[in-house]
Amino acid sequence: MEGNMRALVKHHAGFGAELREVPIPAVGPGEVLVKVQATTICGTDVHIYTWDEWAASRVQTPMVFGHEFSGIVVERGAGVSHLQVGDHVSAETHIVCGHCPQCRRGEAHVCANTKIIGVDTQGCFAEYAVMPAENLWKNDPELPPEMASAMEPLGNAVHTALSGPIAGRSVAVIGCGPIGVMAVAVAKASGASAVIAFDINEYRLQLAKTMGATHLVNSREEDPVAEAKKLTGGEGVDVVLEMSGNAVAIKQGFSMLTYGGRISMLGLPTQPIELDITNDIVFKGAQVHGIVGRRMYQTWQQTAGFLNSGQVDLAPMITHRFSLEDYAQGFEQMVSGHSGKVVLYP
Ligand SMILES: [Zn+2]
Ligand SMILES: [Zn+2]
Numbered sequence: 001m002e003g004n005m006r007a008l009v010k011h012h013a014g015f016g017a018e019l020r021e022v023p024i025p026a027v028g029p030g031e032v033l034v035k036v037q038a039t040t041i042c043g044t045d046v047h048i049y050t051w052d053e054w055a056a057s058r059v060q061t062p063m064v065f066g067h068e069f070s071g072i073v074v075e076r077g078a079g080v081s082h083l084q085v086g087d088h089v090s091a092e093t094h095i096v097c098g099h100c101p102q103c104r105r106g107e108a109h110v111c112a113n114t115k116i117i118g119v120d121t122q123g124c125f126a127e128y129a130v131m132p133a134e135n136l137w138k139n140d141p142e143l144p145p146e147m148a149s150a151m152e153p154l155g156n157a158v159h160t161a162l163s164g165p166i167a168g169r170s171v172a173v174i175g176c177g178p179i180g181v182m183a184v185a186v187a188k189a190s191g192a193s194a195v196i197a198f199d200i201n202e203y204r205l206q207l208a209k210t211m212g213a214t215h216l217v218n219s220r221e222e223d224p225v226a227e228a229k230k231l232t233g234g235e236g237v238d239v240v241l242e243m244s245g246n247a248v249a250i251k252q253g254f255s256m257l258t259y260g261g262r263i264s265m266l267g268l269p270t271q272p273i274e275l276d277i278t279n280d281i282v283f284k285g286a287q288v289h290g291i292v293g294r295r296m297y298q299t300w301q302q303t304a305g306f307l308n309s310g311q312v313d314l315a316p317m318i319t320h321r322f323s324l325e326d327y328a329q330g331f332e333q334m335v336s337g338h339s340g341k342v343v344l345y346p
Contacts, residue, residue, distance in 0.1 A: 001027075001075055002024070003023075003024050005022060005023075005024045005126055005128050006019060006021060006126065006127055006324060006325075007022045007125060007127070008066065008324060008327050009022065009062050009065075010048055010049075010059060010062060010064075010065045011062045012062070013051065015049070015050060015051050017048075017065070019324065019327065022064065024128050025122060025130040026130070027075050027077040029079050030078070030079050030080060030132060030134070031077040031080070031130050031131060031132055031133060032080055032083055032130070032133050032136065033073070033075035034071040034072065034073055034074065034129050034130075034131055034136070035071050035072050035128055036069050036124055036126060036127060036128060036129055037069075037070050037071045037072065037148075037149075037346075038069065038070050038071075038146045038149045038344075039125055039149055039345075040069070040150050040153070040318075040342065041066075041068075041330055041331065044119065045065060045067075046331060048065050049065075054270075058119060058120075059119060063122065064118070064122045064123045064124075065123040065125055066123040066125030066126070066344075067091075067093040067116065067119070067123055067124060067152070068093070068124070068150065068153060069090070069091065069124035069149050070088065070089065070090045070149040070151075071088075071089060071129070072087065072088055073085050073087045073089060082133070083133055083138065087138050088148065089136040089137060089138055089139060090136070090139055090148045090151045090152065091117065091124075091131050091137065092136075092137060092297070092300065093116055093117040093135075094108075094109065094111070094114045094116060095115040095116070095117065095121065095132055096111035096296070097111055097114075100113055108296045109295050109299075114293075125324065125327070125344060126346060127346045137151070137297070137300050137304070139151075140304075143307060143308070146321070146341070146343045147314050147318070149343065150318065150341050151300070151307065152294070153179050153182060154186075154303050154312070154314065155299045155300060156266060156291070156293070156294060157183040157185075158294070158302050158303045158306065159266075159291055159299045160179075160183055160241050160264045160266045160291045161183050161186040161190065161264070162299075163262075163264045164264065164289065166191060168191060168193050169193060169238035169239050170231070170232050170238045171187040171192040171195050171196070171237065171240075171241065172196045172228055172237040172239070172240045172241065173187065173197050173198065173243060174198045174224075174240060174241065174250075174253050175199060175242070175243035175244025175246070175249065175267055176198070176201070176207065176243070177204065177243065177244075178340055178341050180197070180199070180208070180243035180244070181204065181207050181208050181211050181340060182312075182314070183241045183243060184197055184212050184213045185212050186306065187212075187239075187241070188211075188213075194214045195213050195215075196214065196227075196228060196231055196237065197209070197215070198217045198244075198252075200220040203337065203338045207316070207317055207319075207340050210316045210317070211316060211317055215227075215231055219249065224252045225255045232258070236258035236261065237257060237261065238258055238262070239262050240257050240261065240262070240264070241263075241264055241266070242263060242267050243267045245270070247269055247273040249267075250267070250273060250275075251273075251276075254276070254280035255280065257280070257286055260286070260287075261284070261286055262287040262288075262289065263286060263287070264289040264291050265289065266291045314341070316340075317340035318340060318341045320333045320341075320342040321342075321343045321345065322342070322343070322344055322345070323344070323345050323346075324344045324346045330342045330343075
């Protein structure tokens with residue numbers, strides 16, 4: 001498609017971004033052009049917007065950023081046959097190589113050659129985005145665009161929660177940012193006997209409650225390990241979903257885990273941290289799962305199942321909506337910690 005489009009460009013190696021007119025990207029073989037209907041802001045985008053150390057070390061400017069979106073296919077490149085113009089789609093944001101040992105054995109989520117949309121390649125905070133066709137997930141056209149956009153982070157929550165059994169078990173969700181809150185909903189929908197949400201932010205705890213948490217613990221006001229033990233008859237929780245990346249909270253997560261329990265870790269500490277491996281992992285027989293991305297494409301099937309059946313309803317946690325022009329307000333809202341998912345409509 002010829003012409004220009006509005007796009008949010010990370011224009012320099014510093015704070016902020018700029019809304020610009022840029023050419024609509026050309027569609028290559030195996031790719032499709034998507035007219036973007038909704039995008040959602042991820043924590044990663046906030047790192048890029050505010051330009052922290054990680055962003056400075058990884059991102060090349062100028063670049064259109066953003067990776068969570070939904071839209072409609074408007075053009076197909078050569079060799080694309082499984083998608084039609086008019087299809088409603090979301091995107092798996094990890095572009096994988098397809099030929100490394102991990103990809104070849106069906107573990108593409110840990111492909112060492114992964115490129116991330118909007119970090120390593122042109123992103124979606126724009127009117128149009130070009131994507132590899134094989135990264136697109138076809139949606140029910142009835143699914144609201146902002147929910148379809150949030151399928152990607154919901155997939156992180158699904159992958160983390162369902163990396164082991166949940167039904168009938170007590171679950172601790174540590175860290176109630178958007179993915180943590182989604183994990184609360186997934187654990188509840190999957191039959192957890194209790195879903196205990198931990199955070200130090202009261203707004204986020206209330207959001208976790210709305211999304212199905214059975215107990216809330218403000219870790220600044222109460223001892224999280226003592227509370228977890230109290231709520232599980234002294235045993236400790238069966239499953240810990242670690243979403244905070246906070247060193248203190250991670251240690252508390254290991255301490256509150258029951259013998260033989262499972263801790264699935266998605267949160268990213270910025271520094272190496274000390275753990276009591278002897279007592280908290282080895283003698284406990286703990287299962288420790290590192291979770292990255294979404295399994296391709298089992299996680300997407302599960303995620304679509306939760307959304308389409310209504311077992312997980314994201315509506316209460318989509319708290320703010322702005323047009324792409326008002327991106328600065330969207331990012332401010334994200335930084336404030338007083339938001340669930342923030343949507344930008346191009
Ligand atoms: Zn993201
Ligand atoms: Zn690979």
